[in-house]
Amino acid sequence: MTYDVAAVRAQFPALRSGTAHFDGPGGTQVPVPVARAVADTLTSSIANRGRTTAAERLADDTVTAARAAVADLLAADPGGIVFGRSATQLTFDLARTLAAGWGPADEVVVSRLDHDANVRPWVIAAEAVGATVRWIAFDPTTGELTADDVAEVLTPRTRLVAVTGASNLIGTRPPIAAIAALVHDAGALLAVDGVHLTAHAPVDVAALGADFFTCSPYKFLGPHCGVLAAAPALLDALRPAKLLPSSDAVPERFELGTLPYELLAGTTAAVEFLAGLSPVDGNRRERLVAAMIALEDHEDGLREHLEAGLRELPGVRSWSRAAHRTPTLLLTLDGHDAADAYRFLADRGVNAPAGSFYALEPSRWLGLGDAGGLRVGLAPYSDRDDVERLLAGLREFLAER
Known part of the structure; x- marks a missing residue:
């Protein structure tokens, strides 16, 4: 079509x-619908999330709608959608949280193909606890990063592998599902930077095998914010630093401070805009694909x-x-x-x-x-x-x- x-x-x-x-x-x-959603939310009667006043309900519904929209885009569980200022900020927060369980006997793997947002947070976190950092190479002649390249650096000591879903510099799309199988066989977790990939191809986080998947709505026609997607059960096992009175529920425990409701409304509008490009009818996930x-x-x-x-x-x-x-x-x-x-x-x-x-x-x-x-x-x-x-x-x- x-x-x-x-x-x-x-x-x-x-x-x-x-x-x-x-x-x-x-x-x-x-696009216009995204800008309108941001403006309408900013100029509406709105408050901190709750279910008592209409203003509270609007805030709460805006967050819930954004989690559902991004979950449809990524084929993820809305209960595992975390919002933050950027994918970089979310990755730094996640790295610090995971590193609390690492030590000198552990290894963390990063790649030569990645944006620094999926490299430096892991390197800094590993170095802070004395863990070893290992590097995945890629072929500079072809631009390819293969599952074999990953296999070369995996060991029984590997705790996490971070690799891009698509290079923001040269576009390479590594075989993430095959990489995930190797990583999981080694007993490690896989963090995928999906910022560039999500803008150009259908994404199914579970099919990719990503334990953690980050993306940025402003790369797919939306406003400036970041997203982390993971299984709610995995997030529930982690204890990020947070304020004492802030919610301990998942995914809220990973979200610092009041969320930018207008940006979340814009994110929902961006997902809806993409779904509107579908040549076929169906539910939102089907139209997005x-x-x-x-x-x-x-x-x-x-x-x-x-x-x-x-x-x-x-x-x-x-x-x-x-x-x-x-x-x-x-x-x-x-x-x-x-x-x-x-x-x-x-x-x-x-x-x-x-x-x-x-x-x-x-x-x-x-x-x-x-x-x-x-x-x-x-x-x-x-x-x-x-x-x-x-x-x-x-x-x-x-x-x-």
């Missing part, structure tokens, strides 16, 4: 500026067109080579600074930023240092005209220099 990108684009006021946005991996633009499949097909088609155009440009090198990946390309240009290309394109209304985007480990592993390259990310509102404008801008940049 066709994906009506023109109808999608009409819902994004930011696109009226004429800018071609390839900066979605750092945060997508927001169909919508993400349609979106994935749309983005992959654009990516293939973009890659064909890039191959015609002299000196342009793509580091996004894995067989299974998101529509996110990291480019370098022989003899040119990616930051110069970024500024050149920006002057022409094409936003494709340069850098390593907090993915220091993969950038360094690829031999690109901390500078990284030019990152081109496709989003639900990307269209063929955007791609042609990017290619034309790069062609002009290369010709003038």
Whole structure:
């Protein structure tokens, strides 16, 4: 079935500026229903959660609705959906909590492919208790991280493995389900950074085998906040630091302070917007799966067109080579600074930023240092005209220099 990108684009006021946005991996633009949900919640009669006043009930219902919406998006249990300021904050909190049960005899595994938000929290927590940190390598030539790469660093002492669901730098999608089987056979837990993956493909946390799964609504058309998904029973076994009078219930015991109700309302609206892209009817989970499949097909088609155009440009090198990946390309240009290309394109209304985007480990592993390259990310509102404008801008940049 066709994906009506023109109808999608009409819902994004930011696109009226004429800018071609390839900066979605750092945060997508927001459709009207999401902005309206945030504004309506901020201007409603609202209070701290409760069931006595109408204002309390609105707050409580907003939280409950957001947990249900994200649970449908991730095929997770709403009782295990934790909200926080960001995926980074949630991962730091989780790492500190888990590390309370680790010691010098234990090992924690992180990967060279990950965003630092799924590396440094675990490294810092391990070092604080004297646990050993082991590293999963990936093939810099192909960009692939395999289950065999993980198996090489697992031992009977492994307590947790942290790996990305999709690289925010080069798009690689490791075989998470196969990795999870190995990790669980070793008696360890698996923490998956799903921030980049969730924006581009259907997610089923249980099918992936992730014990902990983080994502960020602002990467899938929503507002700025973070999500941690886990089985309620697993969360119930953990004792995070919290205020004495705050709830000890799960998932509330992991949420510090009053939740941002307006952002949770926006998150629900973002999930509903994605479900509305479905070409078929069904319950919300069914519509979300169909919508993400349609979106994935749309983005992959654009990516293939973009890659064909890039191959015609002299000196342009793509580091996004894995067989299974998101529509996110990291480019370098022989003899040119990616930051110069970024500024050149920006002057022409094409936003494709340069850098390593907090993915220091993969950038360094690829031999690109901390500078990284030019990152081109496709989003639900990307269209063929955007791609042609990017290619034309790069062609002009290369010709003038």
